[in-house]
Amino acid sequence: MKLACRIRMQSQFALASVPSSTTVLGPNLATCDLLKRTTTRAGSRLPLLQRISSRTWSVALLYLLLDVVAWMVIYGGFGWIRQAVFSTTPFQFIFVNLIELAVVVQALYIIGAYDRNTDQRSLPYTAEHILAIAAAAAFSALLVYSAATFDQTMKPSRGALLLKFLTFLPISLLYRRSIQSHLAATFANEMFLVIGSGEAAARFYESYKNSPNCQQVHFVDVGNGRAGLPIAGAGSPIIEGDLAEKLENLSRSYSGIILAEEPKSLSTELLERLVRAQFQQVRVYTLESFYETHWRYVPLDVIDLVWPLQGGFQLARIGPYHYLKRLFDLIMATTALVVCAPLLAFVALLIWLESGGPIIFRQQRIARGGGTFTMFKFRTMADRGDAREDIYTRQNDPRVTSVGHWLRLLRLDELPQLVNVIKGDMSLIGPRAEWVKCAQRYEKAIPFYHFRHLVNPGITGWAQVNYRYGESDEDTIEKLKYDLYYIRHYSLKLDAMIVLKTIHVMLFGKGR
Numbered sequence: 001m002k003l004a005c006r007i008r009m010q011s012q013f014a015l016a017s018v019p020s021s022t023t024v025l026g027p028n029l030a031t032c033d034l035l036k037r038t039t040t041r042a043g044s045r046l047p048l049l050q051r052i053s054s055r056t057w058s059v060a061l062l063y064l065l066l067d068v069v070a071w072m073v074i075y076g077g078f079g080w081i082r083q084a085v086f087s088t089t090p091f092q093f094i095f096v097n098l099i100e101l102a103v104v105v106q107a108l109y110i111i112g113a114y115d116r117n118t119d120q121r122s123l124p125y126t127a128e129h130i131l132a133i134a135a136a137a138a139f140s141a142l143l144v145y146s147a148a149t150f151d152q153t154m155k156p157s158r159g160a161l162l163l164k165f166l167t168f169l170p171i172s173l174l175y176r177r178s179i180q181s182h183l184a185a186t187f188a189n190e191m192f193l194v195i196g197s198g199e200a201a202a203r204f205y206e207s208y209k210n211s212p213n214c215q216q217v218h219f220v221d222v223g224n225g226r227a228g229l230p231i232a233g234a235g236s237p238i239i240e241g242d243l244a245e246k247l248e249n250l251s252r253s254y255s256g257i258i259l260a261e262e263p264k265s266l267s268t269e270l271l272e273r274l275v276r277a278q279f280q281q282v283r284v285y286t287l288e289s290f291y292e293t294h295w296r297y298v299p300l301d302v303i304d305l306v307w308p309l310q311g312g313f314q315l316a317r318i319g320p321y322h323y324l325k326r327l328f329d330l331i332m333a334t335t336a337l338v339v340c341a342p343l344l345a346f347v348a349l350l351i352w353l354e355s356g357g358p359i360i361f362r363q364q365r366i367a368r369g370g371g372t373f374t375m376f377k378f379r380t381m382a383d384r385g386d387a388r389e390d391i392y393t394r395q396n397d398p399r400v401t402s403v404g405h406w407l408r409l410l411r412l413d414e415l416p417q418l419v420n421v422i423k424g425d426m427s428l429i430g431p432r433a434e435w436v437k438c439a440q441r442y443e444k445a446i447p448f449y450h451f452r453h454l455v456n457p458g459i460t461g462w463a464q465v466n467y468r469y470g471e472s473d474e475d476t477i478e479k480l481k482y483d484l485y486y487i488r489h490y491s492l493k494l495d496a497m498i499v500l501k502t503i504h505v506m507l508f509g510k511g512r
Helices: 002-017 028-040 045-053 056-081 090-110 124-152 159-189 201-209 241-246 268-280 287-295 320-339 339-356 400-410 417-423 435-444 449-454 462-466 473-488 490-507
Strands: 191-195 217-222 254-257 283-286 360-366 373-377 428-429 458-459
Touching: 056 159, 056 435, 056 458, 090 124, 090 201, 090 490, 124 159, 124 490, 191 201, 201 217, 201 287, 217 241, 241 268, 254 268, 254 287, 268 283, 268 417, 283 287, 320 339, 320 428, 339 373, 360 435, 373 417, 373 435, 417 458, 417 473, 428 490, 435 449, 435 473, 449 473, 458 490, 462 473
Parallel strands: 191 217, 191 254, 254 283, 428 458
Antiparallel strands: 360 373
């Protein structure tokens, strides 16, 4: 689809050679045009959907209300059918309902099911939705049956509990897909006003045209000096002028403003106008906040050396979650080692039968704060020590053994790292533990790479579940953007999201 969109984009831009106040659409034009035609056929649905989608909280509230209504209808139906074996008092009936509903809502919130920017029609989201409901069912069962041990009058039915979640799953997916299809048509009619015409704005355009966003983007020059010129060379949108006039029509024309200029270069009057717009009309994004909100990574060109000193960092102080996460790491790693002991032994046997020893691969990796530790993994490559010609593992790498290929695909090669987690060298979730030789090279070549060492490295992480396995320095830079997002938004919600995405990656064999 991206190829088709780009072809369409080029043809549209070729028609923009005649000077005009009409701005050029952003990426995904073919898709956007289709959405607009769908909206036209939909008739009167668009005005209502535009009103709903104009504010983020409206879309979230709509999904929440539908979830609550759907769950109450399903729960009430099963409760009425099997009340004799489900609960003995109205209080128990309501108590169990509220527990399960709260768990369902929290699970869906974690995967972004209430975020209008989440593409809820995609296959990855569908898989995450299924995993979230499954996790909610398991956790609800744990809570309900724990409560039943203290109240012998409670008689929760395992069959009823399972059927409720199985019924809610397709229904909640169905109305989300339907609403998302209609809302996507309104997104195609939305516009972002980008204030800026310099290098930062040009880099933003390059990122935007490769993104899934379907909204139009209008670039405007603060001083009109570059008005009429393309923002990023031939075939890119034409920069406009008349910023003051556009700011007067914000509520009617634009759903958001993106500031692609240094605030110190703007006049006090303009900054005050943007502040009023933020609180009264439309949301105003800095480049960093737009990237984080819509694409969930931090671009390297908009941060500086004092970036970790800014407000909003969850890890700035060692709070309760830091200790809770460490306790969770200990419990889960120890439990996983015990449960997976037969699997560990089987994998070790396969490696030994194929290529002999050593079975465990040891390597010095960078720890939190820049120290080092010895990391353990199952060996997946021919034993050549650290004297490898290529520091990257590439697609169809001849050094990877047959058993190693499957271990990497299923992420089973990382199971011995559970020992590192118990020792405190690593966490279950965090940036990838990097080889010392690689880290030394990256710190010299990649700006802000050392920020990765502000938290413990992890077996899985935000970069690992959002970006492919690194094969170049460029891939390392892209993964660093996701690592920086994790560092800034270090929280229980983000860790839970990573867990679900990791399960998705393992089930669908996306490791390497």
